[in-house]
Amino acid sequence: MTTLLDVDNLWVRFPNRSGVFDAVRGVSFSLGRERLGIVGESGSGKSLTGRAILRLIRSPGIVEAGHINLHGDNLLNKSEAEMRKVRGEKISMVMQDPKFSLNPVMTVGDQIIEAYRLHAKASKAEAYKKSVEMLEAVSIRDAERVMKAYPHEMSGGMGQRIMIAMMLIPNPEILIADEPTSALDVSVQGQVLSIMDKLVKERGMGLIFISHDLNLVSQFCDRVLIMYAGRIVEVCKADKLHEAKHPYTQGLLGSLPRFDAPRDRLQVLTRDPAWREAPSVEARL
Amino acid sequence: MSDAISIENLNVWFGEHHDLFQAVKHASLTVASGASFGLVGESGSGKSTILRALTGLAPQWEGQMSINGTDLTHKRDKQFYKTVQMVFQDPYASLHPRHSVDQVLSETLQLHGFKDIDNRVNKLLLDVGLGPAFRFRYPHQLSGGQRQRIAIARALAAEPKILLLDEPTSALDVSVQAEILNLLCDLRAEHGLTYLMVSHDLAVVAHMCERAAVMRNGEIVEIIEVADMRAGKTTHDYTAQLLHASANRVA
Numbered sequence: 241m242t243t244l245l246d247v248d249n250l251w252v253r254f255p256n257r258s259g260v261f262d263a264v265r266g267v268s269f270s271l272g273r274e275r276l277g278i279v280g281e282s283g284s285g286k287s288l289t290g291r292a293i294l295r296l297i298r299s300p301g302i303v304e305a306g307h308i309n310l311h312g313d314n315l316l317n318k319s320e321a322e323m324r325k326v327r328g329e330k331i332s333m334v335m336q337d338p339k340f341s342l343n344p345v346m347t348v349g350d351q352i353i354e355a356y357r358l359h360a361k362a363s364k365a366e367a368y369k370k371s372v373e374m375l376e377a378v379s380i381r382d383a384e385r386v387m388k389a390y391p392h393e394m395s396g397g398m399g400q401r402i403m404i405a406m407m408l409i410p411n412p413e414i415l416i417a418d419e420p421t422s423a424l425d426v427s428v429q430g431q432v433l434s435i436m437d438k439l440v441k442e443r444g445m446g447l448i449f450i451s452h453d454l455n456l457v458s459q460f461c462d463r464v465l466i467m468y469a470g471r472i473v474e475v476c477k478a479d480k481l482h483e484a485k486h487p488y489t490q491g492l493l494g495s496l497p498r499f500d501a502p503r504d505r506l507q508v509l510t511r512d513p514a515w516r517e518a519p520s521v522e523a524r525l
Numbered sequence: 526m527s528d529a530i531s532i533e534n535l536n537v538w539f540g541e542h543h544d545l546f547q548a549v550k551h552a553s554l555t556v557a558s559g560a561s562f563g564l565v566g567e568s569g570s571g572k573s574t575i576l577r578a579l580t581g582l583a584p585q586w587e588g589q590m591s592i593n594g595t596d597l598t599h600k601r602d603k604q605f606y607k608t609v610q611m612v613f614q615d616p617y618a619s620l621h622p623r624h625s626v627d628q629v630l631s632e633t634l635q636l637h638g639f640k641d642i643d644n645r646v647n648k649l650l651l652d653v654g655l656g657p658a659f660r661f662r663y664p665h666q667l668s669g670g671q672r673q674r675i676a677i678a679r680a681l682a683a684e685p686k687i688l689l690l691d692e693p694t695s696a697l698d699v700s701v702q703a704e705i706l707n708l709l710c711d712l713r714a715e716h717g718l719t720y721l722m723v724s725h726d727l728a729v730v731a732h733m734c735e736r737a738a739v740m741r742n743g744e745i746v747e748i749i750e751v752a753d754m755r756a757g758k759t760t761h762d763y764t765a766q767l768l769h770a771s772a773n774r775v776a
Contacts, residue, residue, distance in 0.1 A: 426770045503732075505710065
């Protein structure tokens with residue numbers, strides 16, 4: 241498989257009153273044309289890893305890495321202006337909560353058209369047509385009406401599909417989805433995921449799927465990285481997730497209530513301090 | 526066993542005049558004393574609204590609701606809040622950001638007319654597995670799971686018999702969810718509580734409850750034993766759909 245993205249020894253640090261807090265501690269992985277899942281508890285550094293790739297971490301946060309190569313081109317050496325060319329066009333990101341990531345004072349249509357016209361030379365009329373098509377591609381009925389609506393008029397599921405449409409319209413090579421469905425109902429979750437799955441497959445994109453939902457990731461992804469305290473503790477094939485060896489992964493799996501296998505008590509994670517210190521596992525292809 | 530909660534033909538509305546919206550339509554259910562009952566359905570199906578109508582947070586309702594055999598009117602008395610307490614969905618929003626844990630709990634205890642507040646605060650903290658060390662912390666110094674424990678402690682302060690749980694773990698990680706669900710199980714056994722629990726996660730409801738009502742568009746479409754639900758013995762298509770969606774979420 242060809243490598244689209246290669247991240248080497250990534251650190252994200254935040255200075256605070258009592259020293260420096262290391263949120264991501266030396267993570268290395270690569271991404272091909274596949275669906276890569278990143279799972280872990282909140283605070284394990286999974287979202288920051290996604291943001292660091294797009295260089296979205298602002299001062300005083302510090303990002304350090306050997307390299308973050310996109311087709312062999314180091315993103316860390318790029319200027320802000322060059323980065324803006326990468327964001328959206330090469331790598332785009334679907335954020336967790338559509339309520340906070342769509343512009344509340346712009347119509348949905350204007351936002352999507354803006355996203356398209358920033359990267360493609362197109363007339364307004366073309367961009368409008370393309371945006372409507374894109375909304376239809378994410379199964380929004382009545383796309384013309386949605387184009388004129390404001391984000392607050394949309395439900396959570398629709399908002400998230402609009403986000404996905406907006407992120408996919410510049411036709412990026414890599415999509416980073418940060419908990420794209422955790423704010424949604426199970427029934428809507430399914431819809432949103434299958435839309436993403438279809439688009440990713442059709443366009444041959446690389447997908448980084450960040451989630452805390454292990455079952456979801458094991459069904460949806462090809463490969464999974466499990467993060468704990470800023471490090472990768474285990475890498476496995478998604479369909480083999482249930483055979484995971486690391487006690488942390490096993491603990492996470494055990495803490496889920498199972499529909500098919502009822503239990504009186506759920507297993508509670510007991511954290512071993514050694515997990516923090518164990519070196520990060522490389523997750524290269 | 527008598528019924529702790531009984532709801533007959535409940536209708537709830539929001540808004541007024543042309544904006545009137547009926548959130549719950551002709552809902553009926555009963556929960557036996559000491560039982561745990563689940564409400565499932567997608568968002569907007571009216572499951573939280575039933576809890577809100579019970580606690581008096583949704584004033585426009587019609588029908589019959591009774592707690593331990595006493596009919597509820599539109600005005601609730603002190604005795605009601607000593608019997609019924611609610612735990613809210615989002616522990617980040619349901620605690621006052623500028624009140625310490627001590628203030629939150631002792632104010633509640635005072636309102637319920639308890640005298641030995643100091644002892645009770647410590648006992649409540651122990652009950653929810655936190656301990657006195659957390660007493661003088663503010664919500665921002667607590668993790669999500671710890672906050673939810675405080676919210677549960679606050680609900681337990683009145684020594685209620687019935688807890689209404691509105692998605693108590695949906696804002697939490699799976700590992701923390703397991704801790705909170707275990708805590709709720711323990712508390713139920715210890716204090717002989719009755720639970721009415723709302724969740725969109727069927728696995729959580731199946732874990733916690735014996736019976737559940739499935740809701741859609743404000744109506745209860747089916748009341749089903751959890752054992753039947755696990756066996757896939759559903760009588761309504763929508764329940765089957767919901768089961769299918771939660772089992773294979775990637776269609």
